[in-house]
Amino acid sequence: MRIVRSILIAVSILSLGLFGISELVRINGRDTEAPVITSDREVLEIPCGYTQEQLMEGLSAEDGTDGDLTPEIIAGSFSRFIDTGVCNLTYVVFDSSDQPASLTRKVKFTDYHPPRFTLTEPLVFSEQEGSYTEAMERLGAQDQLDGSLKEWITQTDTDVNYQRVGAYTMSVEVSNSFGDTSSAALPVHVVSAENRRVDIALASGIVYVGAGESFDPAAYISGVTAADGTVLDASAVTVESAVDTNTPGCYEVHYQAFDAGGNTGETWMTVIVGEGGTE
Structure with missing residues (x-):
């Protein structure tokens, strides 16, 4: 009985050790670098009848592990106007580890007039x-x-x-x-x-x-x-x-x-x- 107990304790210790090693490997191999979105302009100027392609003009996204994520950028909702015809728009992108990056830039509707x-x-x-x-x-x-x-x-x-x-x-x-x-x-x-x-x-x-x-x-x-x-x-x-x-x-x-x-x-x-x- 003592031999069986000793064997079980040894197996438990070995299992814990293997689990600890696997967790350490997983943590060390985990992607901890979030992607980055950049814009080549501070203000995006578009017409009121804009397209989704126009919303993405001047944007790029890079990730150290996944590389170019530009096609994965998603446009959020417009804010209320901060000036007539000018508002903010926030963009977001996720890498393969589900780490997010966001960027907010101004959008100016060039042909806007009030209702x-x-x-x-x-x-x-x-x-x-x-x-x-x-x-x-x-x-x-x-x-x-x-x-x-x-x-x-x-x-x-x-x-x-x-x-x-x-x-x-x-x-x-x-x-x-x-x-x-x-x-x-x-x-x-x-x-x-x-x-x-x-x-x-x-x-x-x-x-x-x-x-x-x-x-x-x-x-x-x-x-x-x-x-x-x-x-x-x-x-x-x-x-x-x-x-x-x-x-x-x-x-x-x-x-x-x-x-x-x-x-x-x-x-x-x-x-x-x-x-x-x-x-």
């Missing part, structure tokens, strides 16, 4: 027929990075009375996921039904014009229809515009037309002059 409001038709309503719901249905917002922001539009103020003829204002704002907010005080017109018998169709209910750019309000007339359904020439429309493209701000263009029967129609287009170009 812009859209209108499916002008904010012009017949007396006692318009409503907040109808106005919001016409209103949308587009962002170059997030796409449609329609569901995120909020009305911040209004003095509109849809029951009474008059010129009013509806203030709205919207933000994108990068933290950039756009706001506008949009004109709203409530007119008598008699002033809507001639239909003046516009190519857009709202237009953005870059500061200093040329602007032709007549170019936005897409059709004119008399009260009896007769199609009229665009020259039948008189245009009143106070748009000053040298001064940023929100403006209106007034369109009015008469048909042969003396019926009239009018509508308005909102024009926002800013730093960005026409869209």
Whole structure:
């Protein structure tokens, strides 16, 4: 019995020794050097319609054991803007031992502008027929990075009375996921039904014009229809515009037309002059 016990103790000691040696070999042979990501530029400049290939421009990754890991680099999520059109983007890569490396660099969207409001038709309503719901249905917002922001539009103020003829204002704002907010005080017109018998169709209910750019309000007339359904020439429309493209701000263009029967129609287009170009 003592011999068996001695043998078991010897085997246990030998097993522990072998295990210790194998662990020492494993530790000594383990890859302890993390990979490194480098960039040849401090700021990556890309368009809003970027590709994944453009996100990787100027990057490389090296590992002492695995060598070139550049194709394994993964782009994370963009941060919120730290300046207009500028944010941070963090990249990560793993070596074969699952050791990570990361790099954060600035990304500048070269053609970025803040979200812009859209209108499916002008904010012009017949007396006692318009409503907040109808106005919001016409209103949308587009962002170059997030796409449609329609569901995120909020009305911040209004003095509109849809029951009474008059010129009013509806203030709205919207933000994108990068933290950039756009706001506008949009004109709203409530007119008598008699002033809507001639239909003046516009190519857009709202237009953005870059500061200093040329602007032709007549170019936005897409059709004119008399009260009896007769199609009229665009020259039948008189245009009143106070748009000053040298001064940023929100403006209106007034369109009015008469048909042969003396019926009239009018509508308005909102024009926002800013730093960005026409869209």
